Amino acid sequence: MSRISEGPVARVLKHGYLWVMLALVFMPFYVMLVISFKDNAQFYNRPWVPTLPLHWENWSEAWNTVGVYIANSIFLAVTATLIALAAAILAAYVFGRYRVPFGQLFWLGLIILMLMPGVANLIPLFNLMRNLNLLNSLVGLAIVTAAGGQVFCLYVLRNFIEDMPKEFFECARIDGASHLQQVIHVVIPQCGGIISALAIMSFVGAWNSFILPLITIRDPELLPLAVGLYRLQGAYVKQWGPLMAAYFISAVPLVILFAFTMRFFIRGISEGAIKG
Amino acid sequence: MAEVRFYDVSKVYEGDVHAVNDVNLTVEDGSLLVLVGPSGCGKSTTLRMVAGLEDITEGDVHIGGRRVNDVLPKNRDIAMVFQNYALYPHMTVYNNMAFGLKLRKYPGQEIDKRVHDAAELLEITPLLRRRPRELSGGQAQRVAVGRAIVRHPKVFLFDEPLSNLDAKLRVQMRVEIARLHERLGTTMIYVTHDQVEAMTLGTKVAVMRDGYILQVDEPLGLYNRPVSKFVAGFIGSPPMNFLEGTLERKDGAIRFVSPNIELKLDQMIAAVVGSHVGERVYFGIRPEDIYDSALFPEAEEDNIKSMHTEVVEPLGAETLVYLRAPGAGEDMVAKFDSRSNPRVNQDIQVGFDVTKAYIFDRETEESLTRQVAQDGAASS
Amino acid sequence: MARQRVKLSQVKRYWPLYVMVLPTLALVALFMYWPAVSGVYHSFYRWDGDELATFIGLRNYSRAFSDPTLGRAFIVVGILFVASLFKMIPSIVTAVVIHRITSDRMRYLYRLLFVVPMVIPWMVVLLIWKFFYNPVVGLLNSFLNATHLMSLLVAVNAWLIDLNIAKAPALFQANMNPAWLGNSSLVLPALIFWGFPWIGIIGVLIYLSGLEKIPRSVYECADLDGVGWFGKFLYIELPLIATQVRINLVLMIIGVLKGYGLILVLLTESGGPEGVAMVPGLYMYYNAFMRREAGYACAMGILLFFVILALTYVNTKFVRVEK
Numbered sequence: 001m002s003r004i005s006e007g008p009v010a011r012v013l014k015h016g017y018l019w020v021m022l023a024l025v026f027m028p029f030y031v032m033l034v035i036s037f038k039d040n041a042q043f044y045n046r047p048w049v050p051t052l053p054l055h056w057e058n059w060s061e062a063w064n065t066v067g068v069y070i071a072n073s074i075f076l077a078v079t080a081t082l083i084a085l086a087a088a089i090l091a092a093y094v095f096g097r098y099r100v101p102f103g104q105l106f107w108l109g110l111i112i113l114m115l116m117p118g119v120a121n122l123i124p125l126f127n128l129m130r131n132l133n134l135l136n137s138l139v140g141l142a143i144v145t146a147a148g149g150q151v152f153c154l155y156v157l158r159n160f161i162e163d164m165p166k167e168f169f170e171c172a173r174i175d176g177a178s179h180l181q182q183v184i185h186v187v188i189p190q191c192g193g194i195i196s197a198l199a200i201m202s203f204v205g206a207w208n209s210f211i212l213p214l215i216t217i218r219d220p221e222l223l224p225l226a227v228g229l230y231r232l233q234g235a236y237v238k239q240w241g242p243l244m245a246a247y248f249i250s251a252v253p254l255v256i257l258f259a260f261t262m263r264f265f266i267r268g269i270s271e272g273a274i275k276g
Numbered sequence: 277m278a279e280v281r282f283y284d285v286s287k288v289y290e291g292d293v294h295a296v297n298d299v300n301l302t303v304e305d306g307s308l309l310v311l312v313g314p315s316g317c318g319k320s321t322t323l324r325m326v327a328g329l330e331d332i333t334e335g336d337v338h339i340g341g342r343r344v345n346d347v348l349p350k351n352r353d354i355a356m357v358f359q360n361y362a363l364y365p366h367m368t369v370y371n372n373m374a375f376g377l378k379l380r381k382y383p384g385q386e387i388d389k390r391v392h393d394a395a396e397l398l399e400i401t402p403l404l405r406r407r408p409r410e411l412s413g414g415q416a417q418r419v420a421v422g423r424a425i426v427r428h429p430k431v432f433l434f435d436e437p438l439s440n441l442d443a444k445l446r447v448q449m450r451v452e453i454a455r456l457h458e459r460l461g462t463t464m465i466y467v468t469h470d471q472v473e474a475m476t477l478g479t480k481v482a483v484m485r486d487g488y489i490l491q492v493d494e495p496l497g498l499y500n501r502p503v504s505k506f507v508a509g510f511i512g513s514p515p516m517n518f519l520e521g522t523l524e525r526k527d528g529a530i531r532f533v534s535p536n537i538e539l540k541l542d543q544m545i546a547a548v549v550g551s552h553v554g555e556r557v558y559f560g561i562r563p564e565d566i567y568d569s570a571l572f573p574e575a576e577e578d579n580i581k582s583m584h585t586e587v588v589e590p591l592g593a594e595t596l597v598y599l600r601a602p603g604a605g606e607d608m609v610a611k612f613d614s615r616s617n618p619r620v621n622q623d624i625q626v627g628f629d630v631t632k633a634y635i636f637d638r639e640t641e642e643s644l645t646r647q648v649a650q651d652g653a654a655s656s
Numbered sequence: 657m658a659r660q661r662v663k664l665s666q667v668k669r670y671w672p673l674y675v676m677v678l679p680t681l682a683l684v685a686l687f688m689y690w691p692a693v694s695g696v697y698h699s700f701y702r703w704d705g706d707e708l709a710t711f712i713g714l715r716n717y718s719r720a721f722s723d724p725t726l727g728r729a730f731i732v733v734g735i736l737f738v739a740s741l742f743k744m745i746p747s748i749v750t751a752v753v754i755h756r757i758t759s760d761r762m763r764y765l766y767r768l769l770f771v772v773p774m775v776i777p778w779m780v781v782l783l784i785w786k787f788f789y790n791p792v793v794g795l796l797n798s799f800l801n802a803t804h805l806m807s808l809l810v811a812v813n814a815w816l817i818d819l820n821i822a823k824a825p826a827l828f829q830a831n832m833n834p835a836w837l838g839n840s841s842l843v844l845p846a847l848i849f850w851g852f853p854w855i856g857i858i859g860v861l862i863y864l865s866g867l868e869k870i871p872r873s874v875y876e877c878a879d880l881d882g883v884g885w886f887g888k889f890l891y892i893e894l895p896l897i898a899t900q901v902r903i904n905l906v907l908m909i910i911g912v913l914k915g916y917g918l919i920l921v922l923l924t925e926s927g928g929p930e931g932v933a934m935v936p937g938l939y940m941y942y943n944a945f946m947r948r949e950a951g952y953a954c955a956m957g958i959l960l961f962f963v964i965l966a967l968t969y970v971n972t973k974f975v976r977v978e979k
């Protein structure tokens with residue numbers, strides 16, 4: 001590891017800086033947690049410090065409102081991630097290993113699309129989804145979210161596969177592996193790290209998606225989290241306690257996800273950054 | 277078991293890269309052919325066309341009498357060992373070896389037996405449950421070979437399999453591959469850029485350059501009867517010394533004349549180059565055919581020269597001496613045996629064994645002395 | 657780089673490849689290419705976003721060029737863009753500081769801790785910031801009052817008015833909580849301050865992986881040469897992450913120019929009081945969905961595309977990276 005020599009002052013400064021930054025970055029957690037146990041009277045009197053009694057009922061009330069949003073978002077994010085990764089892995093194998101006709105054109109198109117502001121296409125996209133009967137449907141939303149999300153996965157994975165020693169694939173070919181078998185036995189095990197990082201990023205992306213569900217989902221019981229919370233804060237005669245509890249609860253699924261995948265995520269980003 | 281034949285095979289890569297040109301070659305059933313040449317000369321491409329990993333631009337490749345140009349790699353019944361081994365890092369050694377058989381849906385027992393047999397043969401049984409990153413270079417190499425063996429293919433293809441090993445292991449593995457060939461008796465094509473490896477391993481060696489096969493011969497044939505200056509210089513270490521000059525007839529003998537050195541040709545060589553008197557040629561002589569004159573009484577007066585020692589490298593059994601002709605002329609290397617003890621920066625007398633000399637045309641670089649039976653000359 | 661070329665005529669042999677790209681191709685063609693093409697097409701029409709479309713040639717474009725709101729929107733986004741440049745600094749600094757932590761375990765711990773806030777949904781972050789800026793109950797005003805920084809602001813403001821540098825009425829007045837998102841003069845500063853301390857964990861991780869590649873010997877050599885901590889940053893660390901910084905810069909340009917979700921959530925569709933925070937993306941959204949001028953929105957989209965293209969080009973051309 002590459003480190004540098006340091007004196008005690010430098011040491012204190014470095015750790016001090018990081019802890020101050022961490023305190024700031026973690027501030028929202030504190031705010032959410034403290035306020036979530038207050039009723040409005042407590043909140044207006046002493047908003048920033050814990051007060052007794054703790055209003056646990058805020059949490060059940062919050063769960064009753066956001067539970068359905070969370071369920072919707074989980075469905076949306078899982079479906080979109082699966083579709084995006086499945087499509088991206090297959091296509092990345094092809095583009096990483098072969099030069100197919102019109103391949104260059106396809107990539108040029110993707111880059112241009114990346115620069116194109118999404119709003120310009122939003123209305124045509126809306127009309128298209130209406131014609132395909134995908135409006136007001138979580139599946140439809142998942143498919144469209146996946147279509148956008150896979151581009152990034154495709155880009156990263158293609159670079160990865162292109163950099164893999166081609167002997168791996170040739171050896172498998174001589175052994176009689178079909179293209180699909182090469183994907184399953186060679187690509188997926190060896191790109192495991194980056195694939196899990198991409199999966200997490202896709203999931204988080206879908207979890208946070210806002211504009212598209214905002215304009216395509218009408219039924220309140222189909223709303224994913226971001227739009228649900230947005231509506232909630234707009235509509236309420238604000239009950240700050242339950243609201244903050246709801247915010248906190250909506251972070252829980254990602255806490256669980258990250259608890260299990262943090263290692264992959266950090267490693268995957270590092271690998272990806274080196275290759276990409 | 278199968279023989280491999282190339283009929284006028286050429287390969288042109290995109291961008292008009294002519295990687296292989298008009299190759300005609302027969303690898304006899306059960307033999308080991310070594311394809312040797314400098315890097316980039318088209319060896320891998322040739323091998324990969326046999327494997328089916330590259331399309332054949334022109335000509336035909338036959339394996340076991342069957343034209344395989346359009347046969348998929350998996351149906352050619354070949355196995356290949358790659359320079360970087362290409363062991364799958366996520367599989368154990370066992371699974372690496374079994375992978376090909378599993379894909380071909382062999383029954384589990386059969387797979388198990390074959391893997392264990394191969395492991396035994398290569399003495400890697402204790403490694404079967406390890407993963408590739410827990411293997412040393414030599415072990416990984418064996419596993420890569422093992423993976424090829426389990427398939428019982430008709431032809432083995434090796435693409436520089438020892439290049440990633442250190443010198444000592446390379447020698448050891450070379451011996452093992454030779455032994456393996458003897459045991460299995462399967463046709464093998466072995467690609468290397470290392471001429472020592474080629475010479476020690478091959479029953480037949482094909483020398484390639486710029487996509488052309490220059491000469492196919494037994495190792496000693498290449499050494500003694502190189503068809504061209506390139507082959508002569510490529511085979512042997514240190515490489516053959518070349519001097520540039522003209523052939524002249526003087527006093528009834530033919531002499532090689534360059535600005536700083538003049539040598540009298542041996543009769544048998546003179547006999548075949550007689551028609552080239554007056555032409556520009558290269559004179560070639562191997563380091564091992566230049567002697568300390570004190571230890572070389574056979575030398576004719578005319579072929580003993582005074583030369584300056586620039587560098588002396590004692591290697592134990594022999595000593596390499598870098599010589600310079602007077603007048604800051606040609607540089608040469610000589611390989612003296614351990615009995616002589618030359619010092620650096622001195623003028624010493626060296627004798628040239630001209631019976632072992634070669635003459636090459638200056639323009640075409642082709643050998644003019646191929647007809648000379650070198651073995652016969654050596655014994656006279 | 658030596659990818660094998662597959663010709664169209666070899667379909668028979670390579671058909672599985674075509675099948676494998678089909679899902680991606682279908683998704684992209686249908687949901688990305690087609691809407692984009694339709695957007696370009698409709699930029700030449702007066703279009704309500706539905707059936708009604710009349711061809712009007714380049715009039716949407718000429719209208720865009722003379723639309724003062726759009727011009728203002730570009731200025732606003734320009735200001736936000738410049739601010740974003742500075743907001744890249746904390747991530748770089750944080751990465752370097754983490755990198756310079758000597759203990760392997762602490763380094764990993766910090767990395768882990770900085771990733772944790774990623775679990776907060778983006779919407780919640782926005783809503784908490786909105787709450788933070790809330791004039792009555794927000795944390796910002798409470799903080800300013802508690803530390804008496806508010807009195808300082810009031811004093812400075814009054815002083816500036818006296819000097820005729822700032823205009824009356826004063827933004828900050830005693831015993832009055834400023835409405836950060838409700839006062840047209842305070843909206844932009846609030847948007848710039850948003851996200852403090854501006855640490856993007858993905859960026860930090862990417863920089864860290866770049867820094868990790870610096871061999872120890874380089875540092876030792878620098879120590880022998882007597883290079884100080886800032887010199888090491890300037891000559892060793894910065895050049896090594898230059899590529900990553902540039903990639904982030906490109907992503908940032910695209911993100912800032914295209915983005916409007918933040919402003920939509922914090923300040924509603926109309927871009928806050930008097931529309932001071934109207935950015936091009938939001939203006940397009942506003943035209944498309946509030947005023948049903950979809951054709952005009954599409955035309956603005958195309959213009960914005962060219963602006964982004966130009967900036968990306970300038971970035972790749974002039975922001976040189978020493979290898």
Ligand SMILES: Nc1ncnc2c1ncn2[C@@H]1O[C@H](COP(=O)(O)OP(=O)(O)O)[C@@H](O)[C@H]1O
Pocket residue numbers: 289290293294295313314315316317318319320321322658
């Ligand atoms: N896929 C390819 N595309 C274009 N040129 C190639 C390709 N593979 C090899 N070549 C070129 O063909 C020539 C022969 O390459 P190769 O057979 O790999 O040589 P060797 O194995 O003898 O070192 C080289 O000049 C190389 O640059």
Ligand SMILES: [Mg+2]
Pocket residue numbers: 316319320321436
């Ligand atoms: Mg090669």
